[in-house]
Amino acid sequence: MRKKIYLILALIVVIGVTLISVIKIRYIAYQEERTLNMVLIPKLGEGSNDFWTSVIEGARMGAKEYGVNLTIMAPNSELEYEYQNELIQKAIDKKPDVIILAPLHFENNTEIAKKIKESGIQLVLLDSYLNEEIQDCFIGTDNYQAGVDMGKWMRKYVTEDSQIAIVSHIKESSTAIEREKGVRDGLAADESKVTAILYSNADYEVAYNETKKLLESNPKISLISGLNLHSTIGSARAVHDLGMDGKVIVIGFDNVTEAIQLMTEGVITGLVVQKPFNMGFLGVENAVKAAKGEKVNEVVNSGTALIDINNIYTIENQKLLFPF
């Protein structure tokens, strides 16, 4: 009699277990099949420039690896922050799990970005900050650290009586401030040798003209630090045109083919290059972590590389300098 009851119990248990496992398998399958939805809103779209194309490519790679359904909505120009706001609104309406945003404007994207969080969507910032810390995670170049690296590098070229000019881009922009601070900290004892600071307003022409003016008025300047692409290229062109290749050392930020050419020609000595592909990839990777409720670092540094004439064509750097 007892045995029979045990048998019946065993039978019930087995049937129960079967049913439970079916439900469990269904649930797991559901969990696994549920793909995360994300929207990436970069500053510029694919094909616009190498930097943002690489960011998007990196993000796509991350999306593939993590099985994320990634939508990209990009403005057409870096001035279209209002259009970017519209894109953010559209993205919110799609109710994704995460929005990965590279805000065009420090202040004017903040209000709508708050709406992202209010809608229960996680926000990952890429490349640039907003004036309020509302993001779950920031991925980008650590501009201060990049500046420090640059400053330290510059010290190699500093001599007893050299004077240093810093060609910044936009006075109030966070990247300009952080990079300049980094460069000064990196220069350390040689910081006092910084005698000029110029602003290019992110314009090749302005950078060119300002540098030319400076070099003509102060021939003692022997080291120029360009804090973004426009500043670097503009001032390098000026140095080249004045025939001061090699006499005035240019160490700059960011990379285009022209910068590499200027480097091979001996005009630019060094470049601090960001890693946009990694930025995009890490953006998605951290967004996935955030969406799954895993711990994410508040700030993720996508890193930089220091490029000079000797390492342009190393395996490591070719892909970085010539992404396409």
Place this chain on the structure above:
Amino acid sequence: MKRIKQYFSSIRMHMILFFSVLVLLALITFLIFSISYTQKSILENSNEYTKQLVDYVNQDINSYISYMENISTVVMNDQDVYDYLFKSDLTDEDENLLKSRIRDQFRTILSSRTDIYNIGILSGDERYLINDGQTMNEYSQKDKMSWYLETVEQTGQLVLSSSHVQDLIKDNYKWVVTLSSTLQNPKKSGTDGLFFIDLNYYDIDELCSSINLGKKGYIYIIDSNGEIIYHPQQQLILSEIRNEVIDEILEHPKETFQLDYQGETKLYTTSHSDKTGWTVVGVSYMSDLMKNETRIKKTYWEITALLILVAVVLAFIFSRMITLPIKQLQMTMEQAQEGNLMPVKIRASESEIISLNHSFNRMTEQIKQLMEKNVEEQRQKRKSEMKALQAQIKPHFLYNTLDSIIWMIEVGENEEGVEMTAALARFFRQSIGNSDEIVTIERELEYTKTYLEIQKMRYKDKMDFEISVNQEIMCEKIVKLVLQPLVENALYHGIEYKEGKGLIRIVGGYKENGERSDIVLQVIDNGVGIDYDALQHIFDHKKGKTAENGIGIPNIQERLHLYYGLEYGLLFESTKGEGTIVTVCIPREKDDQMQEHLLEADKFEIKPMRPDYILGGGRTV
């Protein structure tokens, strides 16, 4: 609880249980086998598929390279090339002619293949020709690049480079794979030249990235030094955000193997080309493959669960079909146990059940016959017993009465003598020719009255009697010889020992007893009464205590019980020294109904023969 226990110990439950367990075992075995088989076949299929893809990629690349090699051979064997590059005494005219001939050749090659980006020859010094005369990048860093260094090192050999950016052409930086060789300078002292042909790297990129190995899987290519030619995550690997298995690939003896890497099991399938020295590696994620497996498993589990459910339901239905006849048979047996011995036809297809049913019916039939026979025998036995008793007693009573008559005549009481003789004659007439067991109350009373009259004459001043019975009950029936023995008993045991005159009264009438109506007759005497002990044993059979005619109290009681059931019969009430009341209680019924009672009474008597005893159900009574 007991019912539940019984339910669980039923044949049906056993069948359900065993059936379910059987199905369960079978299904689980099936499940395990099919799942493991599925797993195996998924792996095998995937391996095969990946291998095919990887081989395909390898062949494709080989054919590219072969083609480039063919072109190289053509160019490198062209005397124009050597003349153009190395002849020192060329006139401008000759130089232009040579240049245009080579350029034409290059153009043909370039127009025939879109996957060739550049084709060019360089001398150690100023002379060069690239594509259709493109300007060389004067700042080219070629002497820092491995493709160039390797080519120079392996003089005269065709060298296939890894993927790299080609910077030989001004303002033109393209990702290429270069096949190059030095061109030997016929002048022993001069520097060698260089021939190169660039294959569009993005053709390889596209080829590899277009190949789909599950959601996450990918293809990558490494050269014989372990350098990455193509990898979708090349930048991440170079930045050390991701890692790739490279040394293991080069060293692993098998073309297909699994590696646990960064918490995931990956399936590596390689295809090595001796021509290029490259190894194409297909990477599939186990989790991708298992996703399919999970889906298949899920389906298997669901089917199994469904089948188990169906099996249990069927088990219930089938077991019911099989056990229903048994259940019917069981119920029939229970009825038989209660006394209802009716043959039953059970619908069943199983031969065992049918034969069981047959046997059972035959058995009940036999029991029924036996019972009927038994009843008849009992009845006959009782009849002959009664007759024997009556026949035995009458002479004794006759002798006493005749003695009294003689004594009366002797003392001259002729009138009384005549009267007594007449009463005696009546008494005998009443008892003769009446073989029925049941008589009307009127008749029973008359008989009793005649007996009392005779006895009164005999005892004269010793007793008196009184009969006051409701006239309505006169036509009711009663078992014969009930009242007379009671009266006789009252006379001999009550009145005879009393000092002075005794009185026997017979009263009778209907008595409403709940819903039914009974007939009650009482024989009341004011004799000495019966003491308590004797009263307790009044219905016990004891020898030597029978009345004159041999019909004792136990006999009367037994007969009443037999005819009317246990609820009817005699009731004795007695007070020592004051008298005794004997109450006879019988139902108010007609003949035929009584007959039914008779049957029931018979059944009662044979009750010990229970069907379950016969069937050997384990219980004996």
